[in-house]
Amino acid sequence: MRLRALLDTDALGLQLLGGEDELDRTVRGVMTTDLRDPSRYLSGGELVLTGLAWRRDAADSDPFVRLLVQAGVTALAAGEAELGSVPEDLVVACLRHRLPLFAVHESVAFATITEHVVRQVSGERAGDLAAVVDRHRRMMTSGPAGGGPDVVLDLLGSDLDLRAWVLSPTGRPVAGPKDAGPALSAEVCAELAAEHLAATRAGRRAPPPGSVGPPGFSLVPGRGRGVGPALWP
Secondary structure, three states: OEOHHHHOOHHHOEEEEEOHHHOOOEOOEEEEOOOOOOHHHOOOOEEEEEOOOOOOOHHHHHHHHHHHHHOOOOEEEEEOOOOOOOOHHHHHHHHHOOOOEEEEOOOOOHHHHHHHHHHHHHHHHHHHHHHHHHHHHHHHOOHHHHOOHHHHHHHHHHHHOOEEEEEOOOOOEEEOOOOOOOOOOHHHHHHHHHHHHHHHHHOOOOOOOOOOOOOOOEEOOOOOOOOEEEEEO
């Protein structure tokens, strides 16, 4: 989920104190801590919630924020219950290190924010998993319903921005991208097929990208009747 989505939920009671230009950052998890150095428990991408018990004086803010930034934290949310407001030195430290900072109203429990973030992140991950499963199903389905190799090539184009073709052992195009970009010439097809056959007979691997065909091509051996796709970045 994006940081800006946290501000769209009034029930969370969050007030942005700094980092307006960083609200498109992604939140991948949430952690509550009052340790002076919580970095060992951070993996990056977290929204860190803190009650500020780690802060003894103004000099503590900059080292704390610096540790969070080095750990790859996405943002910091500080509760107002302990001190009545978020200290100015913490605001300044977050601005200095470009770490988005939120104030959490004393009426809002950290558990409420944690539950909301976990629910949103879990939902997005479930959606990502469903998309992966759908891609796998589409690639594994054969025949007219699944589209055969055309589905795989379409996925390479839409997900990886790669143009790809499947060639027969003689260099005849079996399948290719549906966009109106430049097609493979007969000369290039023949060169790729010849290189593949030569590598197969010699028992060596496919040549590295750029060593055969026009610049940017990679030759990937296939099984069965197809030589394999030539990928165009």
